[in-house]
Structures are given as C-alpha cells and as structure tokens.
Amino acid sequence: MSNETKRDVFEKLAECYSDVSDAYTNETGSPYYCDDEPNYLDEYDAALPDDLPVITELISKYLIMRKRDRGDLVQALDEGTSFLLDGTQWESVQDWFWFSDVKDRVDTFALAWVLGVWRVEETGEIVKLEAEK
Incomplete structure (x- = not known):
C-alpha cells in the first residue's frame, strides 16, 4: 500500500x-x-468518498433519529447495542445483531456518524446529513 x-x-x-x-x-x-x-x-x-460506509435501512433511520435528537455517538452506540428505536425495541433480533454481533459494524456505524454520509444497504441510496448551522 x-x-x-x-x-x-x-x-x-x-x-x-x-x-x-x-x-x-x-x-x-x-x-x-x-x-x-x-x-x-x-x-x-x-465529491463524496469512494468507500462510503454501508448500513441497513433501519440502522440508517436510527442514526438519523439520534443525530436529530442531538445525541452523541457514545449514547447512540450504547442504545444501539441495547434496544431503543423510537422508544421501542428493535423490530427484530436481526436488527439488534447488526449492531452487536460484529465489531466492524460498530466501526461502520461510527464512521457513518462522523462523516454524516452513508449508503443504505437495501436501496443503494446515499444519505447525507446536512451540517447544523
């Protein structure tokens, strides 16, 4: 390299x-x-980076929600690995496992959080959060 x-x-x-x-x-x-x-x-x-983080649609919604609530990354990771989404439990065990099963996924979530841009796995859509003014 x-x-x-x-x-x-x-x-x-x-x-x-x-x-x-x-x-x-x-x-x-x-x-x-x-x-x-x-x-x-x-x-x-x-231009956007070539290697955008890829996260699932539900995780994308969760990230947007936490950012809009002015939460921090530590909170988001803590809640993400436990259960909260819109005040309810994860929709499925699979959604929870996306977060908690693999360290790389936590890194991917953190990268999406920091960059404020990512690709949604299911749709290929690029989500870009606007910087706060």
Whole structure:
C-alpha cells in the first residue's frame, strides 16, 4: 500500500492532463480543451468518498433519529447495542445483531456518524446529513 492519498494521485493525473493539453496545443495550434471546462480539482474536493460506509435501512433511520435528537455517538452506540428505536425495541433480533454481533459494524456505524454520509444497504441510496448551522 502506498502512502499517497487519493488526492495526490488525482493531482498527478491532472498534471499529466495539463502536460498533454500543452503538448497538443503546441503541436496543433488549437486548445486541447474548452476554456469553460470545470475545475476538476474543486469537483474532486467536493465529491463524496469512494468507500462510503454501508448500513441497513433501519440502522440508517436510527442514526438519523439520534443525530436529530442531538445525541452523541457514545449514547447512540450504547442504545444501539441495547434496544431503543423510537422508544421501542428493535423490530427484530436481526436488527439488534447488526449492531452487536460484529465489531466492524460498530466501526461502520461510527464512521457513518462522523462523516454524516452513508449508503443504505437495501436501496443503494446515499444519505447525507446536512451540517447544523
């Protein structure tokens, strides 16, 4: 594994693109690209990560509920591994096991919590919580 970030690799690619553009323009006398081409580095910075956490729909609803209640991650994990969702028990034992069965799932939940964005397993929908103002 490399110590380069994805941003480092993308910047190298952008530099190569620029070199090709300059060479093409010098050789042909016409630009390789249009002047109104977007700034891809800015778009890359604004884009979502490639490896979004994936959580189930019910866990997604739970995360949204805890965030809206201004709960903290420790509370959410504690309640998530016990029983609360909208003041009731988990809808099924399987939902509870999603949380408590595997350490990686707790890490996935925590990552979704911190990023404020995740993919819903059943639908593929990307949920993005807006930052509070």
